Each structure stands twice: as C-alpha cells, then as structure tokens.
Amino acid sequence: MQKTLSAPHAFQVVMDLPYADANPFSRPDPVIVPARTLLSQLP
16 A cells, blocks of 8 residues: 555554654654654654
C-alpha cells in the first residue's frame, strides 16, 4: 500500500507502548511506533 500511494512513511501507531527515543520519520519501511513517540516528533 505504501508503494501504491507513493507515501514516504508508513506508521502503525500503538497507544499502549512506552515512549521510545527514536525518529520514525528516518525509516523508509513500515514501522510500528508508540503514539507518544510519533506525537513528540510533530511540529
């Protein structure tokens, strides 16, 4: 689906995982990411 839409990123956001000190936007592959981590990366 990511290739079909030409999306640069694909996330599965999970509410019950703890914050992870990682940048999900640096990964070109689909990734499972904690909601706190993703939201902390947004401007």
